[in-house]
Amino acid sequence: EHCIALHNSGALKIEDVVLTRMIRVVTFMARCDGEFHSLEKGALADTIGRYMRYFGGDDAAYECAVKEAPRVAPSGEDFLKALRYLTRAPDAKALCGFALDACAEMVDADGRMADEEIRWGLEVSNLLKRKAGRS
Numbered sequence: 784e785h786c787i788a789l790h791n792s793g794a795l796k797i798e799d800v801v802l803t804r805m806i807r808v809v810t811f812m813a814r815c816d817g818e819f820h821s822l823e824k825g826a827l828a829d830t831i832g833r834y835m836r837y838f839g840g841d842d843a844a845y846e847c848a849v850k851e852a853p854r855v856a857p858s859g860e861d862f863l864k865a866l867r868y869l870t871r872a873p874d875a876k877a878l879c880g881f882a883l884d885a886c887a888e889m890v891d892a893d894g895r896m897a898d899e900e901i902r903w904g905l906e907v908s909n910l911l912k913r914k915a916g917r918s
Contacts (some may be wrong), residue, residue: 801872802834802848804865808882810855811862812889812904816897824853826892830885837881838874862903866910879915883907 809830813823831848834840840848857865869878886907890900 799840799844799848801838801869801874801878802831802840802844804868804872805834805878805882805885806831806848806852806855807857807861807865808869808907809885809889810852811857811859811865812886812900812907813892814856815859815899815903816895817899818893819853820893822894823889823892826889827852830888833885834881837877859903863906863910866907870910870914875914876916879911880917883911883915883917 809827813819813827828849831845831852835845866882869875869882872878886904890896890904
């Protein structure tokens with residue numbers, strides 16, 4: 784809901800709804816341990832770049848997403864809603880596989896695995912693995 788409010792207010796200027804959902808998922812994984820390390824911010828920018836290359840997007844959308852994404856701070860409920868959205872999206876298999884990899888990279892980014900990251904990582908795995916064809 785916070786992301787939607789940011790978008791509606793003009794603070795999050797990304798028109799790609801799927802990318803917005805993906806940013807919610809990945810940013811939540813970066814923040815769920817109570818920290819948002821600079822290495823996680825770098826991993827977030829890398830994830831956005833890979834998303835753009837794989838699913839499409841232009842330089843302006845990339846620059847905007849990289850600039851605005853660190854401001855997103857989704858709740859656990861927003862995170863789960865975004866994951867469920869990805870499972871129902873038109874390109875769900877590819878998106879779910881992408882999200883699984885992006886979450887794993889985010890958890891690994893700071894070199895430390897917190898209990899919260901493990902807990903939420905299991906949620907990601909439970910919701911996305913089968914849809915991504917990785918069960």
